Amino acid sequence: MTATPSPAASARGTEVRLTDLTRVYAGSVRALDGFTLHMAPGEFVALLGPSGCGKTTALRLLAGLEDADGGTIEVGGKDVTSVPTNKRDMGMVFQAYSLFPHMTARQNVEFGLELRRQDKATRHQRAAEMLDLVGLSKQADRFAHQMSGGQQQRVALARALAIEPQVLLLDEPLSALDAKVRSQLRDEIRRIQLEVGTTTLFVTHDQEEALAVADRVGVMNAGRLEQLASPAELYKNPATPFVAEFVGLTNRLRCTVSGGVATVLGGSVPLLAGSAGDGPAVVLIRPEGVEISTAPAGSGSVAGASASVVSASFLGASGKIVARLDASAGGGGELVSVQVDNTDVTAYAPGDRVILSPRGDAALAVAVS
Amino acid sequence: MADRPVLTGTRRALGGFRPSGALAGVVPFFAYTTVFLLIPTIVVVVGAFVDGSGRPTLDNIAALGGSTSSFLPALQHSLVLSVVTAVTGAVIGAVLAYAVSTARPDGMLKRFVTALCGVLAQFGGVALAFAFMATFSLQGFLTVWLTNLGIDTGSSLWLYQWDKGLMLVYLYFQIPLMLIVFLPAVEGIKPQWREATETLGGTTWTYWRRVAGPILMPSFIGATLLLFTNAFSAYATAAALISQASPIVPLQIGGTFTSEVILGQENVGKAMAMAMVVVVALVMWLYAWLDKRASRWLVR
Structure with missing residues (x-):
């Protein structure tokens, strides 16, 4: 695993800068406390930490699903801190299954393209490509209730990637799956990410997952980034006692x-x-x-x-x-x-x-x- | 098949069927539905096709559509009353259900509203009619209070008309019933669907039009049909409120059994009841189909 993304991926990805982000809940709970993270174009960064450390909050702030109380968010050199979610051009896969249940897998993947007013032929072709990418071409006409959890998350990944987002956000997408499927899908996510080269932020509490797929892993504690380093560096040279004890x-x-x-x-x-x-x-x-x-x-x-x-x-x-x-x-x-x-x-x-x-x-x- | 088990005794008599404890538990239910639903339905259907002497006839059915029959106007009134109160109750109840679903799950507001609606949805009949009379009639407290303030409330006769007072009274239990029936569907909506819509470029309008609306529609229509049958078959409230004429079918059916003016119309009443059973059965079949469809989409 390298700290620097591949040149091919870098050429297609977008730089992300989260600077000094603060998020306070209920007036006193500081979910994020001066959180800073810079992601290189095409890089795959995993945020790792215990429950309540602020990793999901950081991801939701980047998606625009929550507002920051302080700090700035830049994507591709543009300040998007105040830009609404639907204008941010982010693809997201959620922890809970989130496919639209009244649509088939193909219709789910085409949904974002429809909103972008792409013509039917283009939508069909793109959806077919994306479903092929996640290995579900044969399940294109199935509804969510006719698919397994792993298949649903693959379709959700295809749906998120179909719109060619600037940034791909993965909010613990594997946590509801059983161990074997989780391991398979984890590797598949990494393969696909390298193929499409989208800058990716992956939130997880599973250190094995984070260490296995990310270019760099950020360990969070109490709303702050304790250490951001390659998996090997993080494991061998932990910067703080918290990192040493949390990882491995x-x-x-x-x-x-x-x-x-x-x-x-x-x-x-x-x-x-x-x-x-x-x-x-x-x-x-x-x-x-x-x-x-x-x-x-x-x-x-x-x-x-x-x-x-x-x-x-x-x-x-x-x-x-x-x-x-x-x-x-x-x-x-x-x-x-x-x-x-x-x-x-x-x-x-x-x-x-x-x-x-x-x-x-x-x-x-x-x-x- | 030499080692096939040999059935003996009671089991053989039951054809290999072994009664279980769980099955025994539903016996009272089947007994109840047999006595109070199945047998009355059979009596109604059979009675619709026989005369007073028990001979087969179609006269009872023919009497429903005769030029002097008051059944068709009453059926029209019943349908209008049921559709208007069902649709109005469904729309208001759905909005209320959405409002309640946004409250804290274990909060006081939600518990209070759902408990209250549970009571109000069952608050019909004479008590409800009397409550409205005590409020809106000529000597009702609201009428008297407004009159004392110098506000002319006009006639209170509207209260006793099927297309005004009765509709208002029906809405009193239709709206809470809608809230109770529709709330689980609204709560089955995942917040991730809205967030996914937004990240894919959609607006709030997109979400309601393309995602939440279509997902909730089968449940909404199903609940509206339930409200329709609830109003269509209601009798006691209307009977207590309207004493002049029988403008809706349930009152007409009641009249055929209790009228001291027109005698020997019991079997015509059964023909009317059969027509109601057909309407309700059709609507409930549609409701069950929609509910099955909705249950695939919503985890309740």
């Missing part, structure tokens, strides 16, 4: 920081910028940043922290071991998750004595509160 699984382990290095699990971990200064701290280490090995018999000493296995889980492509640190290891009984190869899961059973040590990947440390 993280172990919180007590450590001692000295000279930009944390001493933990009997080893050293280099610290990322923004980490706590010298002294006691908590280091945030990914499960794949911890190494596990069976404790040697007898009382021989090895590098690492001794622990007891609590559970061993087979997760398909990988495995997870959860172990409790011995009190003597300085951890005071903390639980540590360790990612292992799926073939190694069976080597560990609850109660087994193990040694945990850091692999040495850079991590973020926060001061002990």
Whole structure:
């Protein structure tokens, strides 16, 4: 996944600038608090965050479905902050199924073109192209109640793209679907977006979805953007403790920081910028940043922290071991998750004595509160 | 098929049919509809085609269309009364339903209006007629109050005419009934449909004309038909309010059974009732068809 969109996509997309947006509900709840986001032409940006963080509000402000209390919205270099929704030229796919139920799939796709006064032949041709793009040519004459949830969302995507919008807005379009369909449609959305090159803003609370499809992922918290970066950058170099804990699984382990290095699990971990200064701290280490090995018999000493296995889980492509640190290891009984190869899961059973040590990947440390 | 189960005892007697608890639960319903709907309908239909001695005849049907018959004018009045009160009640009730649907779902206003309409929709008959008389008649409190203020209210006879007072009284229960019947349909409208319309370039007018209007139309027409049958078959309110002549069909039917002036007209009354049953059956069939169509579109 690249942070910069492909040249072909860039040539067709439109630049979007949301600057210092504020939205206040009921007089005091600040859904957006100085939210700023710049999207390059043709870029696919995912907004990720917990419920109530303001990601959907940001998307609705861009669509014009809500008014900002402060800040500006620019699309293609034009200020559209006060432009009504129907003049903004945005395609949108909603979380809830939103196909017009009294129209067939084809009629739904043609709807926006009709409003643009395109002639019948052009509408038919465009609708056929769009339905073909989403793989539903054969379902063109079906009504919403005759289609599955996944098919309905594909038609909704075709309907949104048919008008050749400047920006495509996706408001958790996959959340109502089952896991398998969600994964398939997620990949399909990305394929289609790359094909049409429309600048796209995708709102989701599912980090796997966001990391899988976006050029850049923006993690939101309390109405603000905590970090905007490529999926890999976001995962490896989280800028804040919130990002480190929200994206992926993280172990919180007590450590001692000295000279930009944390001493933990009997080893050293280099610290990322923004980490706590010298002294006691908590280091945030990914499960794949911890190494596990069976404790040697007898009382021989090895590098690492001794622990007891609590559970061993087979997760398909990988495995997870959860172990409790011995009190003597300085951890005071903390639980540590360790990612292992799926073939190694069976080597560990609850109660087994193990040694945990850091692999040495850079991590973020926060001061002990 | 050698291992096909062998039916014995009661099950064999029932042809393999096994009564379940759920089926037993609907027995009272079927008993009720048999006694109060099916049997009366059969009595009416059979009675329409026999004379006083029980011999088959078409005279009762012929009597409905005779040159001296008052049935056709009464049928015309009933149809006009029902159509006007149904359409007026439907339009006003639909607007009210939309207004109520925009209120907070768990709010006081919505709960109060729906509860009130539930009562008013069933508030008919003698009590309703009396309430209107107590308000609008010559000695009604509103008439007296306005007269005391020096405002001449004219005659109160309009209250007792089918095309004025009776229409007004009928609207009193038609509008609340429309609200109750139509509200679920209005609430089935998804806000995303309006937002999708707007993002695709449509206006509020586009939304109502191309999306919400067509989606709600089957429910609206179905509810209007329900109001039509409600007015068409109403008897008690009209009987309490109009004591002179029988300008609508239900009063004429009642007259054939209770009149002390014209005797032996019971079977003509049954012929009239049969005509009403045919009209109501047709309308209800159309209602059921529209409701089925609407239920595919709206999650209620």
